[in-house]
Amino acid sequence: MAAENRGPQVEAVAILFLTLSWVFVSLRCYVRSVIMKSFGADDWLAAAALVLFSLYCTFVLLGVRYGTGQHLDNLPKEDIPIAVKWWWCCELAYVSSTTVIKASIGIFLMRICVKRMQIIAIWVTMGVVILFSVFYFFLIVFQCRPSTYFWTQYKGASGSCVDPSVITSSTYAHSTISAVADWTLGILPIFLVWDLAMNPRTKVSVGLILGLGAIGSTATIVRIPYIKQLSQGDFLYSTTDVAIWSTVEPGIGITASAMATLRPLFRTFFARSKLFGSTPVQSSNTTPWPASKRPARGRYFRSGSSAVDAVAEEELGLRSDIGKGVGITTVINSTNVNELDGKGKRGKGGKEEY
Template sequence: MEGSDAIIITAAVFLSISLAAVSLRCYVRLGIVKAFGHDDALMVAATIFNIGFATCGIVGAVYGMGKTPVYLAHHQEDLRRGLLIPRGKCWWLGQVLYVFTCTIARLSIATTLLRLTIHRTHSYILYGVVTFSTAVGIVFLFFTIFQCHPVTYYWNHYPETGHCLGINILLGIVYMYSGMAATCDIILGSLPILIIWRLQMDRRTKCAVSGILGIAGIASAAVIVRIPFLHHAKDPDFLYATTQISIWSNVEANLGITAGSLVTVRPFLRVFATHNSCVQ
């Protein structure tokens, strides 16, 4: 399978899953419990950014991202368009949307947990995650947007004159962000077990809710898996070498949104079970 096909399939499949989860969340919060909160609004915002992020990945893959050097050598038009679009505006915009998506989704999950926690220590930890994640996201976003001066020099080297930060500096920033993001995701994936276990729920419900929230921890695995591929960003065959970076970034963003949304569907399952009992 071509790298471009893998990018398109991954982005489309995981986006569909996250959209279904968010749609179900909105139905539950608006139609059943009628209590649409700040965490719901944040997750909807993250989803909107995620749609743009996935679109950038799919468009980029169509125009050359993920294509092998051999393919591009025999398709010069795709190479020209590929370097112009995915490594240019689409690639740049995708990075920006990725930061917004993951940071806002992380804030939504933390806000949801803040509504559930009853211990001050857990609240302090979550406020720390919110502050830390927001600060790191802003720093990474700043360097992503302004890595070149002028900004348009990133995708329009000619005839403009300008300069960009060295690739090693940018990679250092990306490594820092990935480490911080993984740490926050691990906390958000493990803390729910401590929080849920102290609530007044039956054991089966506690296991189900903890498991769903724990999916957020899998997002940290996606960040960690992506780290060894980050150095490929300075590869001469940029379009093909960054395939895994694009794939795992999509997995990370969508898993976070999916996990944060599924935890709110318990009322729907209760209504569904009640309806089935009445039918029988």
């Protein structure tokens, strides 16, 4: 059997998406906490998903070190159980991270959600995803008796596991539910921005921005044909494609959903950059992000188009006055025509301007 090693491919994908996710989630946290001053539950969930994804990538890299992506016949016998154990840990971290990021996307969309049916659609989607993910999580944990038999079987330990077809079928179901949830949360923004007081071009751009969080569905769909590898022999090598796309899916989801929150950062950059001919704000009375009149954090508008537009501006950074200097005119009304102006001259009437 050829000494083929696909471990470096798995390792490269894990490092790439771990780096991207940390960069963009860090930018998201900066935008939401510093620029917008509106760090909410969806942002906490995004941070939690990042932590879980980081654990996942750590398990992936450890698995590659001991044999993930290689043929069993080419590995030292003592390394096989270790590699399989880290593969098992990857499954748990994968389910956890994908579930949390979908919950984050759903709550983010609810910030500008108005209609009751939209709210119900989001809650139903998140509920189905969470319930099935919990079931799938525990199925993975207890697929073998004892659980450790999943990797100790390669040491000759005693135990038993459920039929591989059960895991394969459940994985197909989990992937299908994930893809449907991603598409639901990706299409819903079209209806969220439809009634907002924006020009068509802005509506399209905002809809696309909100829909970024559902890009992970592409990786989910691509991953589905490879799920059959879970029931094949030569486990560590035959499941390489599943391992790669299981990394891409949450990596894209976390990165894209973070990108959906970065519009205020880009607008601030373009406003302050001399490269784009912007004039620095001179007045201390002018701020690029005026204080909003939105409700206390954790509450969302449910009705009223003007209120919805205000929330959309606040949450997505749609302000048009960023970076523009605002002149201040002070008007002093005076009833005494004999008062002196600031230059020692008599006023001409009822008011003077400075």
